[in-house]
Amino acid sequence: MKIRLAAAILAFISAITLGIICTVYTDRLCTQISSDIESAAQNYDYNALHSTKQHWDKKVPILSAFVPHEHIDEVTEILSRALAFLQNDDHTEFDAEISCVMHQLYIISTYDTPTLRALF
Amino acid sequence: MLVPLIRTLILYFVIIFSMRFMGKRQVGEMQPAELVITILISAVASVPMQDIELPLVHGIIPIITLVSAEVIISTLSLKHPKLRKLISGSPITIIRDGNIDQKAMQTLRITIDDLLEDLRLKDVYDLRTVRLAQMETNGRLSVMINSADLPPSAKDLRIKPSPSEPFNVIISDGQLADTSYASPQKSKWLHSVIGTNGAHEIKDVFLLAYDGESNIIFAKKEN
Numbered sequence: 340m341k342i343r344l345a346a347a348i349l350a351f352i353s354a355i356t357l358g359i360i361c362t363v364y365t366d367r368l369c370t371q372i373s374s375d376i377e378s379a380a381q382n383y384d385y386n387a388l389h390s391t392k393q394h395w396d397k398k399v400p401i402l403s404a405f406v407p408h409e410h411i412d413e414v415t416e417i418l419s420r421a422l423a424f425l426q427n428d429d430h431t432e433f434d435a436e437i438s439c440v441m442h443q444l445y446i447i448s449t450y451d452t453p454t455l456r457a458l459f
Numbered sequence: 460m461l462v463p464l465i466r467t468l469i470l471y472f473v474i475i476f477s478m479r480f481m482g483k484r485q486v487g488e489m490q491p492a493e494l495v496i497t498i499l500i501s502a503v504a505s506v507p508m509q510d511i512e513l514p515l516v517h518g519i520i521p522i523i524t525l526v527s528a529e530v531i532i533s534t535l536s537l538k539h540p541k542l543r544k545l546i547s548g549s550p551i552t553i554i555r556d557g558n559i560d561q562k563a564m565q566t567l568r569i570t571i572d573d574l575l576e577d578l579r580l581k582d583v584y585d586l587r588t589v590r591l592a593q594m595e596t597n598g599r600l601s602v603m604i605n606s607a608d609l610p611p612s613a614k615d616l617r618i619k620p621s622p623s624e625p626f627n628v629i630i631s632d633g634q635l636a637d638t639s640y641a642s643p644q645k646s647k648w649l650h651s652v653i654g655t656n657g658a659h660e661i662k663d664v665f666l667l668a669y670d671g672e673s674n675i676i677f678a679k680k681e682n
Contacts, residue, residue: 340534340537343480343530343534344530344531344534346480346530347480347526347527347530347531347534348527348531350523350526350527351523351524351527351528351531353523354520354523354524354527357516357520358520361516403514404514404515404516405514405516405517406514407512407513407514407517408511408512408513408514409512
């Protein structure tokens, strides 16, 4: 009985710990990606944005373990579109896409944060 | 196609492990909280099984949380009767000395038909013979019959029936169920029993059970 109770408490604590780790990881990654995108967008720097997207693509498999895939795919798609607009010097469309991706990253970063909005 | 298959298998093992971890109970013996958790686990697990866009963790974490909470709460309720009463409730007496407590029935929201059905399932057809009937916390009715209405036991009759042993299944559906009968000595006896009952081989026998004394249950396999 004691072993079962200890295992249950351990599982419960592990679930909480895993939840906190996932939230912190997602928040840090999204903050970093957002800041990279922002600096690349300010200078309309294609190479910087391209390397940011590559960095994002590398993190997608880890992020997919705890964030709904549709949110992640949305960011990947917007970044691809933004890169295409930047390559064609369409800055108006590019700025719009950047605005969208920043919002989408905010949604991902706050997705698992236990806020009132998320809880109810 | 492969992804839902693998995800379902993962969830299957998580659920099996979780249910084993919770403890062995039949559905009918579950306390209300346990039944709710079992239903919740099956509902929670089905979502990531079908929706591969949802991370698998979103199905596993709620299952772990539910099972852990159940184990912790049930362990705590073992030590704290007040908590146990709060979670599981307490038995309610419905019949005392053959009289039905209608208020208790209203509280439990059970009809007279439900009560009579439960009594019949307990082989009770005459309400007057019931000394006490209680609705247990798991929803089952426990019945105590008046001593005067009970059939006499061997002890009452002061007789000593010969002790009976349980029957051990030796052959089940043409297969040797008890492997100890594969030994040469027992095998010889087994084949003599099979031959006496009109069969030739083990595969011809549907059921052979033996109580270790002299009683044998034999059923030949139908073609």
